[in-house]
Amino acid sequence: MAITPPSVTRSPALTADLEAALAAQGPDYAPRTHLLEPDGKPRYVNRLIREASPYLLQHAHNPVDWHPWGEEAMAAAAGRDCPIFLSVGYATCHWCHVMEEESFDDEEIAAVLNARFVPVKLDREARPDLDQIYITATQLQQGHAGWPNSLWLMPDGTPFHTGTYFPKHQFLQVLAAVADAWDRQRPQIVEVAGRIAEAVRRQGALGGSGAAALEPETFDAAAAHLARMHNRAHGGFSDNQQFPQESFLLFLLDRWRREGDAEALGIARKTLDAIAAGGIHDHAGGGFHRYTVDINWRTPHFEKMLYNQGQLARAFTEGWEATGEPAWRRAAERCFAYVLRDMTDGAGAFFAAEDADSLDAAGRREEGAFYLWPAAEARELLGAEGDWAAATLGLGKPVGEVGPVAHLEPGAAVDFARLDPLLERLRAAREARHRPIRDEKVIAGWNGLMIRALAEAAVAFDRRDLAEAAARAAEAVWSRLWDGTRLARLWAGGAAREAGQLEDHVWMGLACLALAEADAFLAVPGPWAERAEALGATILRDFSDGAGRLRMAAEDGPLGPIYESSDGATPAGESAALELLARLGARGDMAAGAAAQRLVSAVSGPMREIPVLRTEALIGARVLAAGPSVLRRTLAGGTVAARLLRGGAAWELELAIAPGWHVNAPDPGTEGLTGAAIEGAGAAWPEPLSRSLGFAGAPLNVYEGRVRVPLSAPSDSIVLHLQPCSDTLCREPVAARFRLGARETER
Structure with missing residues (x-):
């Protein structure tokens, strides 16, 4: 029987509703909590049990009385005259799991949260528009940001205090301090909230110069900036943690194709070599982890995101076209094999992510447990080839604190004809381990990134099977998420959920154009161009602000219209829209072409000031001015x-x-x-x-x-x-x- 969390009073109707939602999970449901009754049932159930988001369901049995984001939570905060505590994360976030286990599944913490705040959980992948507001607020107030993102809000959703991960003892101190300030220093809190809100609005609404085009100097400045950022010893663009920065790589490859810039190609080459060889590349199973915690790409943060697979596969495909480097085509094709094998649902659409954490042999949840290969275990499995494989994959040298991560030496000659069958044996044996949790949301935009990568590689590699997989995924997304005028954001729990965002329409539009080109050569028929045009029309109707810019969401957020100010781990929807609208304009869609011109004018000022923040938009601007550069x-x-x-x-x-x-x-x-x-x-x-x-x-x-x-x-x-x-x-x-x-x- 569902038990009410500490410091909470519930109505009998709500209790009955939550008990029914728990029962509806079925007999195989495994609650994610250590707070269990002797019969194995969860001690607590909160409102998140009614949600479809895997991230929210992970917290459905915390003693924290979580609300999902929405008017009900805001009304509760206003009625109680207390702040909202907002926790933003996603299902495969390692540090989100850490804070969950340390604090949110702790009854002492829950008692304070429930008594003094209205606790709200938000899946950033379901609502990137809201995530944009609150990650910007944290960045502005703290000077850094990440997930879990922890914020304290006024009842109307305006933030006044922010942070990220807090250890339990520190979290208790912060909760007490914020609650005390709410009681004793309300005017100061209101003032801080106003300043943060205004700063967030300014950050997103940076205006343009009114120029109709960008000068060559803007593109030169972006290339020069990336050259200064480039780590010449290890590749990449950092002297610390290494992220793939796919939009940088795609910009550099585009620049080489247009200008013959040898330095741009050299930077891309060094980085792609490092990624293909490093531990960020899952050598046994294919695909790529999200980033590495070291400078030489060997120690990954093990989660695997669909958007990285799509963007890196495109970068490796374009890199192979430029250089003929066989290891790069191999990296792209093994990435596709991973996604189609492990990240595809029965209808052909693609799941969102796989977790960094998994259970080790002793049943403990550890980061990377599924992926590590102790040299002795690999040698025993591979027999006579074990010594060679272990040496080739660097398994005798544990990487950092996590253990032996398979990796190659960048640029070294590798006998892949000999290695690949051994890697397949490692992959097959690995299937007996506990797999990481898979986030089975189907996100429209992320599917668009992957579909585009598959369709473009199909044409480049002359592989019709990849085009067929792309077409099947596109049909699955379209049939589930297109309502005739707009896309929904995602498919979860057997239904379409959340309003589609700008990025969903843009990335699916570019995917449809890629499929139209694939159809011309590889015969994957479908109304691809017509769908791209329909998505373009939706963008102009629902996301245009009337002044040339495109909002992230059709509806305003708590602080007004929501804009992106830069590209991030994925390109800003507004940046990528420039390419989509330009290409639709070149096909004869005059409204799209005119909108692309207005968009360049609207964002040209910030792009001139710091062009490296919008490298995806720079590519789109070149497409608008001179057409695509790809082969x-x-x-x-x-x-x-x-x-x-x-x-x-x-x-x-x-x-x-x-x-x-x-x-x-x-x-x-x-x-x-x-x-x-x-x-x-x-x-x-x-x-x-x-x-x-x-x-x-x-x-x-x-x-x-x-x-x-x-x-x-x-x-x-x-x-x-x-x-x-x-x-x-x-x-x-x-x-x-x-x-x-x-x-x-x-x-």
């Missing part, structure tokens, strides 16, 4: 798709010409038309078709459908010239430059 592109308003295929040192151009259109052959046979040509490489164009078109007055030599053109002796960059025509009109001639410069052997 896979849609040209001439969607009438032609082009890709450059790398096969070792050989290259091949492929065109996919839309039905009803043709491309004029090198010698069209009629003056005034531009024939297909390639500058900078020999081109073995196939025999064209000869067609009679009324407007031309004579037979024309043309290409239709799919055309493959082997290239010989390509230079660092080539320029493709073509002119697409229908039976009644011709579009303007196209000249598209592709940079191929970095050779497979250049390091």
Whole structure:
């Protein structure tokens, strides 16, 4: 029977409701608490038992009388005239688990929280808009921020005191001090809350300069800043903990393709080599951990987030296209194998994350227990190959305090043909261990990041199976979360939940455009372009603020409209929207193209001041001004798709010409038309078709459908010239430059 938490009085109706919600969890339900009755049932149940978020359910049996975020909690705080204590985290957050076990599952702490505050739990992944408000408040007040994010709020949601993780003894002191100040120093608290609220509003609403475009100096400044940040010894952009910083890598690769900037490519190369080799890479199972706690990428913080998989897979794909480095293609493909094997639901959509913590052999929850490989255990499993594998993977040298993490030496020659079957044996054996908790939310935007990565890699690697997986995931997301006018944020507990955010619509829109390009080459049919256009229309209707900027959420938060001020672990939705709107504009969506121009103007001021804060927006600005730079592109308003295929040192151009259109052959046979040509490489164009078109007055030599053109002796960059025509009109001639410069052997 559900027991009321300490210092709480409940109505019989609420008690009955919570008991029914507990019973509905089913006979296999395992409450996450050490406070259990002799029969194994939880001693306490709170309102979070009615929620679908895995993070909130983790706290459903704390003695803390948690409320989910919402009007009910605010009304309770106003009615009791007490502050809200807000704890923000997510299901796979290690330090959230630590504070849960030390404090939130502690009856002494709970008694104070319940008596003096209205405790509220918020899943940051379900509500990134609210998380943006409160992580910004903590950053501004404390000078640093992270999760768990701990805040004390006025009943209307305005923060007045902030912090992150607190050990139990310190947390008790802070709770007592805040409660005392609420009673004795209310005017000062109101004043502090007002100052924080105003600072948060200013942080998000940074204005622009009104300029219609960014000067080259802005992009140069961003590249120079990243060069100064670059750790030349170990790669990455830090002298301490190492995060992948995927948006930095994608910006540097884009800059190399556009400018031939060798330093930009060198920084990306050093960093991708380090990530592919380091302990941040799960060598046994594929995929990547979120970050490392050391400078040389070897000691990971073991949680695995879907958004890292999608972004890093894209970076490795683009890096492989630039260099032909086989270890990078291998890293991307093993990441896809991990996601499709371990992070995919029955309908094909992708789960959100896997925890850092898992149970060790003794049943204790430890960070990384699932992933560690003591050398003796690996040798016993691998037999005659055990010594070589253990030495190759560095298992004889425990990494930091966590133990033996598999890693390679960056840049070292590795016999992957010999190593990979051994890694598969380690992975299969690892399945007998206790797996980390998997957060099975399906988040629309994070799925968009992964779908885009799969679709783009499918075209780059010429792998239709990856495109099919991307299309299946997109259909699963669309059927569950699109209501005809807007996306929901996520799927959990068998239902769509929370309003979709800007980032959900943007990242799914870019995923749909990637699928449209994949369909042109690999036949994964679907209304991909139409869906991208629908998402673009939703963005302009629901997220535009009327002044050129895009809000994170369609609805205002407690402090007013919510904006992002920079890219973070994922690109800001507003930053990525610039690329989506620019690409939709190039396909003929005039409203999207105009909105992209307004957005550049609205954010250009801050981008000039500190351009490295918005590297994703810098990529979008270049797309708006000059089109994409990647080796896979849609040209001439969607009438032609082009890709450059790398096969070792050989290259091949492929065109996919839309039905009803043709491309004029090198010698069209009629003056005034531009024939297909390639500058900078020999081109073995196939025999064209000869067609009679009324407007031309004579037979024309043309290409239709799919055309493959082997290239010989390509230079660092080539320029493709073509002119697409229908039976009644011709579009303007196209000249598209592709940079191929970095050779497979250049390091």
